[in-house]
Amino acid sequence: MEALGINLGFLLVQVFNFLLLLILLRKFVFTPIVNMLEKRRETISKGLEDASIAAEARENAEKEAEKLLSEARSKAATEARELTARAEAQAKEIIKDAEAKAGKAREAALAEVDQERVRVLGEVRGQVGALAVAAAQKLIGEALDAKKQQTLIDEFFSGVKAGKVTVLEGADAAGSAAVVTSALPLSAAEQSSVQEQVLKTLGGKGEVTFKVDPNILGGLVVRVGDKVLDGSVSGQLGALRQSIR
Amino acid sequence: MEAEAAKMIGAGIAMIGAMGAGLGVGLAALGGVQGIARNPDAAGTIQTSMILGIVFTEAIAIYCLVVAMLILFI
Amino acid sequence: MAKQEATRKWKYGVNRWIALAIIIAGVIAAGMYPPLRPYISLPAEHLTDTLFYFPLTGEKFFLTNTMVAVLIADVFLIALALFVIRPALKSGKQVFKGIVGVVEALVEVIYNLTAGTAGKWTKTIVPIFATITFLVLTVNWMELIPGVDSIGVINEISLEHAHHVNPDLHVETDCDIDPLFTIGNTNVVSIGGQPDCAAAIAPFVRAAATDLNFTLGLAFVSFMAIQIIGVRAQGLRYFEKFINIRALGKPGMGKIDFIVGIFEIVSEFSKIISFSFRLFGNIFAGMILLLVIGTLIPVAAQTGVLMLEFAVGLIQALVFGMLTMIFMAQATQSHHGDEEHH
Numbered sequence: 001m002e003a004l005g006i007n008l009g010f011l012l013v014q015v016f017n018f019l020l021l022l023i024l025l026r027k028f029v030f031t032p033i034v035n036m037l038e039k040r041r042e043t044i045s046k047g048l049e050d051a052s053i054a055a056e057a058r059e060n061a062e063k064e065a066e067k068l069l070s071e072a073r074s075k076a077a078t079e080a081r082e083l084t085a086r087a088e089a090q091a092k093e094i095i096k097d098a099e100a101k102a103g104k105a106r107e108a109a110l111a112e113v114d115q116e117r118v119r120v121l122g123e124v125r126g127q128v129g130a131l132a133v134a135a136a137q138k139l140i141g142e143a144l145d146a147k148k149q150q151t152l153i154d155e156f157f158s159g160v161k162a163g164k165v166t167v168l169e170g171a172d173a174a175g176s177a178a179v180v181t182s183a184l185p186l187s188a189a190e191q192s193s194v195q196e197q198v199l200k201t202l203g204g205k206g207e208v209t210f211k212v213d214p215n216i217l218g219g220l221v222v223r224v225g226d227k228v229l230d231g232s233v234s235g236q237l238g239a240l241r242q243s244i245r
Numbered sequence: 246m247e248a249e250a251a252k253m254i255g256a257g258i259a260m261i262g263a264m265g266a267g268l269g270v271g272l273a274a275l276g277g278v279q280g281i282a283r284n285p286d287a288a289g290t291i292q293t294s295m296i297l298g299i300v301f302t303e304a305i306a307i308y309c310l311v312v313a314m315l316i317l318f319i
Numbered sequence: 320m321a322k323q324e325a326t327r328k329w330k331y332g333v334n335r336w337i338a339l340a341i342i343i344a345g346v347i348a349a350g351m352y353p354p355l356r357p358y359i360s361l362p363a364e365h366l367t368d369t370l371f372y373f374p375l376t377g378e379k380f381f382l383t384n385t386m387v388a389v390l391i392a393d394v395f396l397i398a399l400a401l402f403v404i405r406p407a408l409k410s411g412k413q414v415f416k417g418i419v420g421v422v423e424a425l426v427e428v429i430y431n432l433t434a435g436t437a438g439k440w441t442k443t444i445v446p447i448f449a450t451i452t453f454l455v456l457t458v459n460w461m462e463l464i465p466g467v468d469s470i471g472v473i474n475e476i477s478l479e480h481a482h483h484v485n486p487d488l489h490v491e492t493d494c495d496i497d498p499l500f501t502i503g504n505t506n507v508v509s510i511g512g513q514p515d516c517a518a519a520i521a522p523f524v525r526a527a528a529t530d531l532n533f534t535l536g537l538a539f540v541s542f543m544a545i546q547i548i549g550v551r552a553q554g555l556r557y558f559e560k561f562i563n564i565r566a567l568g569k570p571g572m573g574k575i576d577f578i579v580g581i582f583e584i585v586s587e588f589s590k591i592i593s594f595s596f597r598l599f600g601n602i603f604a605g606m607i608l609l610l611v612i613g614t615l616i617p618v619a620a621q622t623g624v625l626m627l628e629f630a631v632g633l634i635q636a637l638v639f640g641m642l643t644m645i646f647m648a649q650a651t652q653s654h655h656g657d658e659e660h661h
Contacts, residue, residue, distance in 0.1 A: 004315075004531050005363055005531055005532065006535060007378060008378065009373040009378040010363075010386070010532035011535055012373075013380075013386070013532075014389065015536045015540055017536075018451075018454065018537060021450055021454060022446065024397055024400065025396065025397075025400055025449070025450050028400045028404070029400045030426060030450070031446065032405075032408045033408065033423055034426070034430055034442065034445055036423075293641075297641070297645075300597070300634075300638045300642075304596075304597050307596060307600030307601060310600050310603075310604050311600050314361065314603065314607075
């Protein structure tokens with residue numbers, strides 16, 4: 001112990017010295033500093049709390065603003081959509097109008113063309129009859145009774161024999177509308193006679209439309225609803241071809 | 246052999262023990278650095294325990310030193 | 320930008336030249352006044368004759384150089400507390416500058432460490448932890464001041480001792496050492512002079528932790544603090560950790576628990592030894608290192624050792640306090656600890 005320099009007296013001096021220092025420093029330094037640290041920590045934590053509250057408030061405000069903004073945005077979007085829809089509808093209407101007008105114009109033009117055709121074909125009908133008579137005279141080599149021939153030809157084209165419509169004989173058809181097709185336009189007298197008979201067959205009431213189709217060559221085709229009465233030359237020729245075969 | 250020479254050799258031999266302490270301090274530092282590298286957030290805690298471990302390990306070397314000094318000076 | 324760079328370059332240049340000038344001055348000084356091989360004595364040297372006798376033990380009291388260091392540290396710390404820190408704290412400010420800021424930061428570190436370990440006993444433990452740290456820190460860093468450990472009087476006892484250990488060694492009386500100055504009939508000398516001479520001088524101030532009385536005293540205080548806080552926290556049940564009579568009644572592992580308790584007593588007392596020798600060993604080794612490096616390589620090399628000692632002084636101060644704190648915190652908890660010490 002002596003060699004190490006350990007000495008009880010010095011040891012005790014050091015211990016008492018330390019205890020004195022401990023008491024002094026504790027009173028004047030450490031306790032105040034620790035108190036101050038705790039106070040400061042409290043202040044800081046309070047400040048942090050305040051800050052967090054403020055942050056929360058700000059967040060709420062931001063949320064509110066965001067909500068308002070999004071509402072406004074959606075409103076604007078809805079309005080824009082409505083406007084667009086309205087504009088589109090208007091545009092469609094305009095287009096439809098225009099199309100309808102165009103269709104009407106076209107129909108009118110078509111009707112005009114039809115009438116013209118009917119007129120021309122009506123004009124041609126006389127000549128066709130004369131040509132047919134001339135051809136027959138040439139073929140047979142004798143003069144034919146011009147008047148009788150004319151009647152024959154008329155009958156051929158109109159399908160009306162001795163004031164009666166041949167197709168309708170013995171036929172019964174029920175309906176409210178009939179379409180009568182002839183190879184060449186019918187004269188007004190023929191038309192009225194055909195109409196009368198067709199109406200009689202239908203049962204007094206109905207509507208009769210006349211059409212011209214040179215493809216059927218001669219006679220009449222009457223269509224009532226889905227029923228077709230074929231008195232045309234082409235139909236007869238077809239039937240003949242069928243039977244020959 | 247002179248007593249003085251024997252003392253010096255003895256002190257030298259006593260300090261061999263510091264070898265293990267050096268190894269131990271190195272290992273402690275290794276562990277600490279690895280821990281900090283894996284989890285840098287825990288650096289404070291790891292440093293404290295690492296220093297404590299290093300101090301305990303170092304105490305062995307200090308004992309060697311004290312023995313060596315006792316041999317030399319007494 | 321260019322200007323700033325120029326300024327920095329200029330500054331760096333100045334520092335470089337100052338360092339070079341200091342090294343050159345060191346070389347000249349070492350050549351004119353070569354350092355002596357130091358004579359290192361383990362016990363603290365006596366500076367005076369017997370002043371008085373201790374009342375109870377009857378031992379002689381000398382003023383030793385480590386005692387001087389402790390007194391200086393005491394005066395420094397008390398003056399700091401009374402004349403610097405107390406007014407600053409009373410001023411009611413929240414933020415401090417300078418040395419008060421440093422002290423406050425260190426106390427905050429100590430407080431945080433304690434609060435993390437000790438829980439509700441924090442306020443009791445912090446002053447002890449902090450006082451140990453501040454005292455040891457002051458005393459350790461004193462070692463770094465030039466003149467401490469190196470300026471003193473020729474020590475007759477040490478001289479005799481040195482002559483006795485190594486008769487071949489020249490001593491001061493043989494080689495005339497120029498005294499720095501003279502007080503009365505005492506020549507004040509420094510480590511320095513002729514290379515062959517041993518300087519058996521008693522420095523006026525020697526780092527206090529190189530005296531086992533100081534470290535043992537601190538360790539004893541720390542030990543007592545641990546026991547006292549243990550009893551305060553748990554009452555007499557604290558001693559159950561050491562003498563576990565209840566465990567004897569239990570079957571099986573009970574007897575082993577009792578024996579473990581006996582070992583706890585041994586480990587408790589070995590704390591004193593390990594505390595005191597850890598601090599003593601570190602600082603004493605540092606002192607020897609400083610002296611030896613200073614005499615072997617007189618120029619510049621000591622700077623590195625000084626930096627090392629700066630760190631060691633801080634770490635040892637903190638560790639002494641921290642271990643005290645941890646053991647005190649353990650003593651307040653009732654489960655008997657698995658690892659009481661290293």
